[in-house]
Amino acid sequence: MADVAALAGVSSQTVSRVSNGRTNVDAATRDRVLEAMRSVGYQPNRAARALRTGRFRSLGVITFTLSTFGNMRTLDAIATAAAHADYSVTLIPLPDPTVRTVSGAYQRLSEQAVDGVVIIFEAHLLDHADFVLPDGLPVVVIDSNAGAQFTVVDADQADGARQATQHLLDLGHRNVWHIAGPDESFSAMRRLDSWRATLREAGIEAPEPLHGDWSTEAGHRLGLELARRDDVTAIFAANDQMALGAMRALHELGRDVPGEISVVGFDDMEEASSFWPPLTTIHQDFSEVGRLCIEKLLHEIETKQRAPGTTIVPTRLVVRSSTAAPPQAAPTTTSPATP
Amino acid sequence: MADVAALAGVSSQTVSRVSNGRTNVDAATRDRVLEAMRSVGYQPNRAARALRTGRFRSLGVITFTLSTFGNMRTLDAIATAAAHADYSVTLIPLPDPTVRTVSGAYQRLSEQAVDGVVIIFEAHLLDHADFVLPDGLPVVVIDSNAGAQFTVVDADQADGARQATQHLLDLGHRNVWHIAGPDESFSAMRRLDSWRATLREAGIEAPEPLHGDWSTEAGHRLGLELARRDDVTAIFAANDQMALGAMRALHELGRDVPGEISVVGFDDMEEASSFWPPLTTIHQDFSEVGRLCIEKLLHEIETKQRAPGTTIVPTRLVVRSSTAAPPQAAPTTTSPATP
DNA sequence: CAGCAACATGTTTACGTGAACATGCTCTCG
DNA sequence: CGAGAGCATGTTCACGTAAACATGTTGCTG
Numbered sequence A, B: 001m002a003d004v005a006a007l008a009g010v011s012s013q014t015v016s017r018v019s020n021g022r023t024n025v026d027a028a029t030r031d032r033v034l035e036a037m038r039s040v041g042y043q044p045n046r047a048a049r050a051l052r053t054g055r056f057r058s059l060g061v062i063t064f065t066l067s068t069f070g071n072m073r074t075l076d077a078i079a080t081a082a083a084h085a086d087y088s089v090t091l092i093p094l095p096d097p098t099v100r101t102v103s104g105a106y107q108r109l110s111e112q113a114v115d116g117v118v119i120i121f122e123a124h125l126l127d128h129a130d131f132v133l134p135d136g137l138p139v140v141v142i143d144s145n146a147g148a149q150f151t152v153v154d155a156d157q158a159d160g161a162r163q164a165t166q167h168l169l170d171l172g173h174r175n176v177w178h179i180a181g182p183d184e185s186f187s188a189m190r191r192l193d194s195w196r197a198t199l200r201e202a203g204i205e206a207p208e209p210l211h212g213d214w215s216t217e218a219g220h221r222l223g224l225e226l227a228r229r230d231d232v233t234a235i236f237a238a239n240d241q242m243a244l245g246a247m248r249a250l251h252e253l254g255r256d257v258p259g260e261i262s263v264v265g266f267d268d269m270e271e272a273s274s275f276w277p278p279l280t281t282i283h284q285d286f287s288e289v290g291r292l293c294i295e296k297l298l299h300e301i302e303t304k305q306r307a308p309g310t311t312i313v314p315t316r317l318v319v320r321s322s323t324a325a326p327p328q329a330a331p332t333t334t335s336p337a338t339p
Numbered sequence C: 001c002a003g004c005a006a007c008a009t010g011t012t013t014a015c016g017t018g019a020a021c022a023t024g025c026t027c028t029c030g
Numbered sequence D: 001c002g003a004g005a006g007c008a009t010g011t012t013c014a015c016g017t018a019a020a021c022a023t024g025t026t027g028c029t030g
Helices: A002-008 A012-019 A027-040 A046-053 A069-084 A099-109 A157-170 A186-201 A216-227 A240-252 A270-274 A286-303 B002-008 B012-019 B027-040 B046-053 B069-084 B099-109 B157-170 B186-201 B216-227 B240-252 B270-274 B286-303
Strands: A058-063 A088-093 A116-120 A139-142 A151-155 A177-180 A234-237 A262-264 A281-284 A309-313 A315-318 B058-063 B088-093 B116-120 B139-142 B151-155 B177-180 B234-237 B262-264 B281-283 B309-313 B316-318
Touching: A002 A012, A002 A027, A012 A027, A046 B046, A058 A069, A069 A088, A069 A116, A069 A286, A069 B088, A088 B069, A116 A286, A139 A286, A151 A157, A151 A286, A157 A186, A157 A234, A157 A262, A157 A281, A157 A315, A177 A186, A177 A216, A177 A240, A216 A234, A216 A240, A216 B270, A234 A240, A240 A262, A240 A270, A240 B270, A270 B216, A270 B240, A286 A309, B002 B012, B002 B027, B012 B027, B058 B069, B069 B088, B069 B116, B069 B286, B116 B286, B139 B286, B151 B157, B151 B286, B157 B186, B157 B234, B157 B262, B157 B281, B157 B316, B177 B186, B177 B216, B177 B240, B216 B234, B216 B240, B234 B240, B240 B262, B240 B270, B286 B309
Parallel strands: A058 A088, A058 A116, A116 A139, A139 A151, A151 A309, A177 A234, A234 A262, B058 B088, B058 B116, B116 B139, B139 B151, B151 B309, B177 B234, B234 B262
Antiparallel strands: A088 B088, A281 A315, B281 B316
């Protein structure tokens, strides 16, 4: 900066002003400074700037894993929205979701050079009592039920599961089996609870859910279990991958989808429309979730005060070819869905 | 830091030493300082530390998109490897891969608070002449053919495409059609060139390749074209998504896979083993690519000198159920593959 | 026991920036 | 035409840290 100032024949403060786009600089002087910057190859030093201003123009994202479809899509949206606001995104991965790791991460959080944090909160391994954030660090949580304490953004898991279950009931199915996500996942529990509640409302006792780990392999294994039973005509899987695995199991055992058994997924990953048969599923707007996270987070950063509250992004049923009326019974409603 | 020093009755320099884990501090003093840190809630200021040391302990990752399967897996591996070395990862997304955006990004690169950069270099929209990195900023490139200039890590695209094509020829197919990725993608071009070369070596003239944009929809559209032709018995798609879309097209037109037409993909995404039929594909070790990137990058950072050169990570054929001998001809080799 | 090495700890300083305040100039208006 | 407003620009300083150097203390050796 001093070099630039010397070359342009001004003080370093003027260089700073130009660099920050202040208006109170003479046009001719500005041009001279900009020219000097170019010729010297000046780039402002982020560290010094952050030290002086106390702002890093960077947001942290804490994730347990990037390898699930939803997290990736959300991260993508977050990165895009942040870039749009001229913030960069720093990943803070937690290698394994043990209490030790998580505590360590929170401890190191304020050590990170970030102005705020988005937590993609897969698992509730910690009591909320243990979940203490550094004071004054704005935070937005995705997928939590700690609504009162933090700013929360999430897709409407409950309504999505309700729509999925209801869709199958509307087609005339007498019951709906559920391939659930892992116990520790908030969203898995939301979906499971809502599936059970929807059945209860219809006067149906929910069968025992089968728990998988979101993977196609789990879906396949649990799908084989369900495929061997005569009474199963409708399966609601807690994500598309497990639905895919279940459909493979059904194919392998020669059960027709949707002729004999209907399958519904959750997420609407890009590939779902090309599964065979194309999968009826619940569409989640990950982009919107990510975008809203950043919007809320930047608002907290700028106003310097927390704004606890939960924002719910709607989910919607996408009917494709993996669902139809059950084989024996005629549908109770008018007509089976056709994609 | 001054508060901690006062509370522990030492100088701030001693606090600094403890904070940085220096050994030349008396054990009793260290404990006293640590205790003081805890009680004050001291966290070192990254900005000041970076300003003083000139190191950020952060690595940048430049990507055009996070939404492709491979990029995400690679990013996951990069983040994990970086965290392991106690570096954080900053995303530097390029919203749209125009020349303007890219130039701007490089220009702002040294403005970012990073010690080095990994570029996941999807598209060669820029001439390499235009591709000027800030001096002294270590960089590792994934998926480039600028081998001489930079440190490059990549999966063995060419050998993967060769294996895929050769597998189909070994099964007895007279020719192999190719659903390629977009023109601008380096890896798409590598796969296409290698497919063509493998056919040429077998004395076969390659048919005109069909270009898609990696999406299932593109695969479906191009798959429909191929499915309508009588002479097509084997399709090699440049990624699993397009292979999936093509299989859907084949199913829709009642063409049996692999009975009438064999399909091979590329990537071995997790879902591929549960496609119907389970997809024969080329496995890429994204984790290894990401890990190697960080290893190379950290080495450059620590030694402060570039080490241009290309590291190739092997790919391997995974045979599943989507490939078999062609319907008319008996296989030239011993037996068709069974998964 | 002198002399010095090895080590713990303190003091001073600079990293690059932008806020706060100071200065000097020009223009306007009574 | 003089006073003061408005603006461009300069000067000083502190942000929190760690390197470099200085100092003091202990213990060992000849």
